[in-house]
Amino acid sequence: MQRLMGATRRARVLGIGAQAGTHAGAPAGAGPGEDDGTAVVLTEVWRRYGDGPGAVAALRGITVGLPRGRLTCVMGPSGSGKSTLLQCAAGLDRPTSGSVQVGGVELTARTEEELTVLRRERLGFVFQAFNLVPFLTAEQNVGLPLRLAGTRVDRARVRTTLASVGLADRAGHRPAELSGGQQQRVAIARALVTAPEVVFADEPTGALDTGSAREVLSLLRRSVDALGQTVVMVTHDPVAASYADTVLFLADGLIVDALDRPDAAAVAARMTRLERS
Numbered sequence: 001m002q003r004l005m006g007a008t009r010r011a012r013v014l015g016i017g018a019q020a021g022t023h024a025g026a027p028a029g030a031g032p033g034e035d036d037g038t039a040v041v042l043t044e045v046w047r048r049y050g051d052g053p054g055a056v057a058a059l060r061g062i063t064v065g066l067p068r069g070r071l072t073c074v075m076g077p078s079g080s081g082k083s084t085l086l087q088c089a090a091g092l093d094r095p096t097s098g099s100v101q102v103g104g105v106e107l108t109a110r111t112e113e114e115l116t117v118l119r120r121e122r123l124g125f126v127f128q129a130f131n132l133v134p135f136l137t138a139e140q141n142v143g144l145p146l147r148l149a150g151t152r153v154d155r156a157r158v159r160t161t162l163a164s165v166g167l168a169d170r171a172g173h174r175p176a177e178l179s180g181g182q183q184q185r186v187a188i189a190r191a192l193v194t195a196p197e198v199v200f201a202d203e204p205t206g207a208l209d210t211g212s213a214r215e216v217l218s219l220l221r222r223s224v225d226a227l228g229q230t231v232v233m234v235t236h237d238p239v240a241a242s243y244a245d246t247v248l249f250l251a252d253g254l255i256v257d258a259l260d261r262p263d264a265a266a267v268a269a270r271m272t273r274l275e276r277s
């Protein structure tokens, strides 16, 4: 249904400036192995780096299902495996063992070329450092996933997506001519333009001031509430986590806790406990 939704509707319902959506119907999280309502399924995922005495196990047997049409946050102390988890879930890294399914597709069985196509066509990415192409305009950056997919770039779709993040009047600007918050909004438009199965975001507000961070979080939240987008976000910030439907807490490569409909104070309290233990 989401894939059939026109760009105009996506733009209209995202409409920047409105309040963040409500946290409707927070999930308990679909069980692993069930595809129904589950966008991403990890089963017994291990990721080890190196061999011998210096080996590090960044993920130690993670099994979790991430629900479709929800914003799931991943938190945990530095080095707990958050980025590794996101990269394995998004097909940017390969688990040492275990299974990762996205939209019913088993990633670990795919070749590098197949993964590249799958990421391009079915996933969206937002990074802390924005990762825009410096010599392309905002509009060209947003159109890039469509261009790479080899389809004719639908300019109206690109423009409405850019408008949906409040940047209709910055279409011709290059990244260096935009503020950090504006650059991240371009990156979000670029992630959303293909109506991907899942948007993965690693610390999307890590480089932003409080006001810009709130705008970015509201946009991600609204993409979930209004468009049914699935978003998986890593963050250090309990306030950012409070925009999620569910927060998963990682420690030493394992999910040790989860909070539904979190508020910032409860998230901060759990993080303090984790960092002390």
Ligand SMILES: Nc1ncnc2c1ncn2[C@@H]1O[C@H](COP(=O)(O)OP(=O)(O)OP(=O)(O)O)[C@@H](O)[C@H]1O
Pocket: 049, 050, 056, 057, 058, 076, 077, 078, 079, 080, 081, 082, 083, 084, 085
């Ligand atoms: N390429 C690598 N080679 C070796 N060890 C790695 C590599 N990447 C990550 N690690 C190790 O794996 C563990 C998990 O790293 P990861 O980057 O997933 O943590 P994180 O929770 O995202 O941390 P942060 O909050 O600092 O971003 C760490 O101990 C890290 O040192």
Ligand SMILES: [Mg+2]
Pocket: 082, 083, 084
């Ligand atoms: Mg990280």
